[in-house]
Amino acid sequence: MTTAPPAVATYLDRIGVVPGPPDVSLLARIVRAHVATIPFENLDPFTHLEPPVDGADVAAKLVHGHRGGWCFEHNLLLHDVLRDLGYRVTPLVGRVRLGLDDDAPTTSRTHRLTLVETDEGTVTADVGFGGTVPVAPLRLVAGTVQPTAHGSYRYRRGDHGTWVLERRGSGGWLPQYTFDLVPAPDVDFTMGSWYLTRHPGSGFRNEVGAAYSADDHRATLDGNRLTLRYADGRTEQHELESASAVRGALEDVFGIDTAGIAGLEGRLRERHFS
Template sequence: MTIPIRDTAAVDVAAYLRRIGVDGEVAPDLPTLFRIVERHTRTIPFENLDPLLGRGVCLEPAVLWDKLVRRGRGGYCFEHSGLLHAVLDELGFAVTALLARVRWGRPDGVSAPRTHQVLLVEFAPTSYLVDVGFGGPTPTAPLALVPDRPQATGHEPCRLRRDGEVVTVEVRRGAGWRPAYDVELQPQSRADLEVANHYTATHPASRFTTALLGARAPAGRRIALADLRLAVHHADGRSEQRQLTNVDALRAALEEDLAVTLPADLDLAALFDRLAPT
């Protein structure tokens, strides 16, 4: 069952496709979905400047389009998935919003709130999980809702484990598999998403209000920012890390590595001072 979102007509799909570099014919089919997911994760960065600065996050499709497309910003999961949901709706895909409990970076057995949004795109006979906003390990291809089968993406392979109506997305790291999050296959209404987004964007215990996070997945590598440490992970297993020691380095990381168009009113010096160790 799909639950529609509001005001999808406010999203300029042609401008979105130009933003991510998808040209030619598009249709509500699987090849188009794969092209869009690959290009979206390559070009629109994951970043949490607004929650970190206390500016909140609005999920209205027109606002998401203005921020991530027209103004060249990035966003976090609710923004990426919200924008893509609106675009796919306009293109004629059958899309449902789902919520997930993040396990990445958490000890086994520690329960997490449902603070991550993904999409379910329905095809017959197999539907696909689509996630363009998980940050560092974001799957860069749709994942068929088929358990226990490694699935290739443009980066690391992924696989799904299923236990009833809960699907665990796992990412291949080295010789093993790491759980990223548990998706509950229950359609979420706009109200459900608003509540989860409000907690994630404003609660003092949310990592998005206390740390600077950024990520992008160009071909052959992943770029990740955590406060003042920038890492580049290559497909051949090499990793490079550097500490950002001044405001100019932070600006370069955001604008050049992550491809974020910074807001004109951002006091980057104040942000650097806030993140710098004392």
């Protein structure tokens, strides 16, 4: 059995993955288990706290603190774990296009993901895109439909050397985000985190959200709406009627320890029940 560094071993224990050689199979198991175990959530920016941007602080929160986070945290944690396991990784930054038409204005560079070089080719790994996150590594090839346990994805080439990730939805292929292959320095992620935490128009600042992707369903929280989407096509929606009910869902459905988040219920009442 391959022995992982202590910090990596703790992470793998958190998500329930046995370490092994740094190959595509292990990468796929890590990505699948991560998105099923560590939730996406924006409770720090929602309550006007600065999310951590240092790797050790992110691990303390997501691995040890029974919290989740957003892309800057999830994909920093994954990047560092993969690097320490022996993968060849490159941090990338992209522009979110989810819900936008192709001719909509350019968005800011506020999504983190990881390029991984494997013996079977180049793939991307992303565990921080909320309710439509790919639950498997995706080969970086144009035009090939890549099925996963929760929907199909494909890449297409964009302008000026960019790549566009698309997901097949009920209305056809929908863009998720665009990115190029230029390695992103830490300052880009620090700036993106600062911007989305502090800008008055940031959705992360103004509406609570959470998500995870289990084997047979995805769960998402948008404001006070809890949605469960099952792999067999069934959907359940629940309108939560109080701030305490939302907090209860964050705890019970998403497994988030909210005890240390000062002012959470007051912020929920202010934004969603006033």
